Amino acid sequence: MGYQIDQIIADYGPLISRIAATYEADPVEQKDLVQEVLLAVWQGLSVFKGEASLKTYVARIAHYRGVDHVRRHSNKPKSQPLDDSLVSGAKLEEIADKNLKLQKLLSEVRQLPLPLRQVATLALEGFEAREIADSLGLTPNNAAVRLNRAKATLKEVMSK
Amino acid sequence: MTQENQQNKPDLDWQEMSSLWQQDGFANDLNMDQLATSIKRKALQMKMMLALEWLISLVGVIVGLLVYLKYDSLFETAVGIVTIAASLFMGWFGYKNRRNTWQAKDETFSAMVDLSIKRAKAAISYAKMNLYTAPMAIIFVKLAYDHRSKDFDTMAPEKASNLQMLFGLAMVFIVAAVIWSIWYWVRNKRNLNYWLEIKGQLTEK
Numbered sequence: 001m002g003y004q005i006d007q008i009i010a011d012y013g014p015l016i017s018r019i020a021a022t023y024e025a026d027p028v029e030q031k032d033l034v035q036e037v038l039l040a041v042w043q044g045l046s047v048f049k050g051e052a053s054l055k056t057y058v059a060r061i062a063h064y065r066g067v068d069h070v071r072r073h074s075n076k077p078k079s080q081p082l083d084d085s086l087v088s089g090a091k092l093e094e095i096a097d098k099n100l101k102l103q104k105l106l107s108e109v110r111q112l113p114l115p116l117r118q119v120a121t122l123a124l125e126g127f128e129a130r131e132i133a134d135s136l137g138l139t140p141n142n143a144a145v146r147l148n149r150a151k152a153t154l155k156e157v158m159s160k
Numbered sequence: 161m162t163q164e165n166q167q168n169k170p171d172l173d174w175q176e177m178s179s180l181w182q183q184d185g186f187a188n189d190l191n192m193d194q195l196a197t198s199i200k201r202k203a204l205q206m207k208m209m210l211a212l213e214w215l216i217s218l219v220g221v222i223v224g225l226l227v228y229l230k231y232d233s234l235f236e237t238a239v240g241i242v243t244i245a246a247s248l249f250m251g252w253f254g255y256k257n258r259r260n261t262w263q264a265k266d267e268t269f270s271a272m273v274d275l276s277i278k279r280a281k282a283a284i285s286y287a288k289m290n291l292y293t294a295p296m297a298i299i300f301v302k303l304a305y306d307h308r309s310k311d312f313d314t315m316a317p318e319k320a321s322n323l324q325m326l327f328g329l330a331m332v333f334i335v336a337a338v339i340w341s342i343w344y345w346v347r348n349k350r351n352l353n354y355w356l357e358i359k360g361q362l363t364e365k
Binding site: 003005006009010013014018034035036039042046060063064067071074079093095101113114115118123124125126134136137138151152155157159 | 173174177178180181182183192195196198199200203204208260268269270271273276351355358361362
């Protein structure tokens, strides 16, 4: 297939880590989840047909593994309060406004119901509506409806 | 402003959120080299585990064949066949089980959820099959013990205790398999409920 793990990590590591962050708040568990996703992506490349883009393929595996991760860790909290998810040891005042916004956005994305969260995450990653539908197995209409609802919810909570 | 104009208006809030999101804020801590090494190590571990399982299966098949070919009695022939069948099953099950972890199929998220539901159902069926065959296995072991002990009790009393221990171990194994099956059943029932709930959420209007 010609894909090297180092290349996949370089190209999709950040995307995977952001998706992982919407399923797991604990930074250590997040890293494990990222590893798990990368492992699944890498080993699944032998059956990757290339009908969709590699990015779409990676995203759908990341979401699936994320949901599976929640199943296996269902006794642990799915998300942490905003303050707990900030960089360890850093004082609130020292954190840049942008970083705060980002953490707030992540926190709000985590609180979306799963169908909206998946759509929102992919849209925030810059996926087009068709790619979102392909990735999640939705009809384009259904994807668009969910996307509108997710956007409206996020805009509302972020403007508060 | 007309409705059409409003629709054509660039989604500035969303673009801002999207660029904020893609800042890699959550990915900054990732050590790519360490990650690559760790993944390669994990992949190797999985392959080694599978190789070990296959090796054990192969040894089981060889032992079963030796027993089958060496002895003529019905009992030893049955033991040989059961050993071969159990070893082959173990090898196949190990492969099938791991393949799911190795190869994430090129399917949509919904299809993956459906597959998980199927897997959980199959696992529950497997656990049920184990539980239902356990009484038969106990009866088989008991009959086999009674059959063999007749020869040993009078002709070779010292071997009788060995035989008793051997069949005792077989019983312990069956009981352990029953306990494992119950645990496996409960765990997969929970998994099934979880995936059904996810499926329900996804199909919600």
